[in-house]
Each structure stands twice: as C-alpha cells, then as structure tokens.
Amino acid sequence: MSPSSSLLDAIGHTPMVEVARFCPNPRVRMLVKLEGANPTGSVKDRVARYLVDDLERSGRLKSDSIVLEPSSGNTGISLAMICRLRGWPLTVVMPANVTRERRQMLDIYGARVVDSVAELGSNGAVALARRMAADDPRYVMPDQYSNPANPLAHYETTGPEILADCPEVDVFVAGLGTGGTLMGVGRRLREAKPGVRVYAAEPLPGEMVQGLRSLDEGFVPEVFDPSAIDGRFLVTTAESIEALRRLTATEGIFAGVSAGGVLVVAARLAEQMESGTIVALLADGGWKYLSEDVWSRDLDDESVEALNLW
C-alpha cells in the first residue's frame, strides 16, 4: 500500500474476517467486517466524511459557522477528527450517560460537548440539537438522521467493499441507529444480488432511558425506509455483552457492545439457515467500553441496562 496524503484517505477498506468458531451452524459461513479499524475506531468515519463534504459543497458553512450534531459518541468523534482537519469548530450534543471514553476523545479533538438528559436517550439529544440550531443561526447541523449523505457513504464505500471481499454474501446484519448502514449497504447489495436479505439488530432500551412523555415524542429517522430491510430484532444489553465476550474468547476479536448485538442476531439467523454466507458489520472496537467493565461485570446486575452503550 502506498502512503496516504491525509488520514481521511485511510477511512474504509476495513478487514473482513471469518468467525467459524463463533458461528453456531457449521453449514453457514459467518464473516465480520471490522469497522473498528477506521482512523477514529468506528464505522462513523465513513459517514462523517460524507457529511462534512456535503456541508462544504452545499455552501451552508460560513466563516462563523459551528458544526452541531447529536451523537451518542461515534459520529461525534469522527466529526471531531474531520472538523479538526478542515478547521471547523464542532459542538456535539450527547446523552449524559455515555461512557467516559467518548467524552475524552471529543475533548482530545477539541470538540465542545453539550449534555442532553440521559433519561431521554438519543431522542433527547436529537431534539436538543434541533432546538439549538433553530435558536442560533451559527449552528449548522449535518444531521445524520435525515441527511442522504449518511446512507450514501455506505452505498458508495461499505457496500462495494463487502461485494468485493465476499461476493457470495446471502445475508447482511448491522445495528440500527440512524438506519444509514442498513439503507446504504442494503440497497447496494440488493442491486447486485436481488435475493440478499438484510436484517437489523436494535438494543432493547433500558427502563431508565425511556423517558418519553408521550408516544408523540417517538422518532423514526428520516433516512430509514422500513421496506428496505427484511427484519428487525431486539437484543438486550446483557445478551450483546455475552456475545461480545464469546467473540473475544473464540476469535480474539475485541469489539464494541453494538457489535455484540449484531452477533446475537447473526447467530440466530445462522441457526435457522440450511447453508449460506452471513456478513455482520461490527461498528466499532471495544476500547470505548473499558471503563464500564463490559468484559468482567456481572450481567445479572440490572444497572447494565441503564448505560448508553450503543
């Protein structure tokens, strides 16, 4: 490989690894795509680059602009790295109960953090960021939840990489946050291979982070089209962490908590399949979860469900 002229050129082209010891069905091939290998350690580097490029091209950024984005961590960290390189100040609105490491990384990159109410989860962060942007014209929001640049990043990079490394893919599994990964990769795979099935893993929200006052505060991301996937599974934090530990023990892979949730779903699908190939996208590495003792804590202790680990 030749040297890159910018860290941004090192985004993507992440490794894909077979996890035969983890896979519960020997007739099914399971592969994982390790997005933790991106420069800031998550799949969101792909999205953040497309979001910032989109803002710069749109002409919305002025000399006094501040980029503003709601994020539980990874998108904020990726934006912080890119905004640092491009010279834009960044404010990230983050639920107050995210892990320490996410805050530390934003500090390191010089981003400002505004806390949103933990009990309102990501809904609260989105609502607060949208209010801040409405009140102060200096704030410019890329808005990963509604910006087509988000799924486009996956349509143009993640999807083609999967097809190049594993043209035999039958099933794709990823976590559901904005829906960007599922929409972009899913559309690319379905175009290339019409029979491909696309499944979402989503966290069962803990009791303490469901502080909606009414259902009207519910939220479906604008980029998410429910008809573009084939199924959606709830996974508890405890189940996700169990799968994560098993992955580390059997395959030596050190991944984040949402990756565990994706693996729970991939394993469930593998058990139901006669044969075939599953690709699971693991959104980040385990580094940002060390302070919560994810690899050692007692999973019967319900406090784990109150953490914001996705």
Place this chain on the structure above:
Amino acid sequence: MTVVRIPPVLREQVGDRKQVDAAGDTVGALLDDLVGRHPGLREQLLTDDGGLHRFVNVYLNGQDVRYLQVLDTPVGERDTVIILPAMAGGV
C-alpha cells in the same frame, strides 16, 4: 393468555404495571383484547382504521411484527410480546 410488556410511556394506562396479560391467537386479536381491558391504550397503539400507530413497534419474541405478518402474526401462550415506542438509536 400471553404476557405483554408495556413501556414506561404507556404504563399509566394499565395501572402502572410493567406487564399485563392479554388473550388472542394473533397479534391483532391480542391488541384488541388488550385495548378492551385498558381503553386508554387504544388511541396510543392503533390508528383510526385499526392499523399500528407509526410510533409504536410490537415485537414477538424479539422480532418486529411488521416484518412477520403484522397484525395477522400468530401468537402462542408461551410467546412474549413487547411494545416499544419508536426511538432514535445510538449513533
């Protein structure tokens, strides 16, 4: 009877319980029985024409019923039904 888990945002309508029982051999029949027992839930869960409210997700054994047979999805007594509000995911 099948156990239905109720999210915090809807508990006031079911006497502050985390889970309630309901009867029905499909998701639709189960929800009809549920809103019959707890009328305050009807307009929260169902649209005027009897469909699922946009901001409500119903899961049968962890799987979103919109990807099964929606309200016609068969339900057994040992299944678990979870109702959740549509919420933004962590990103």
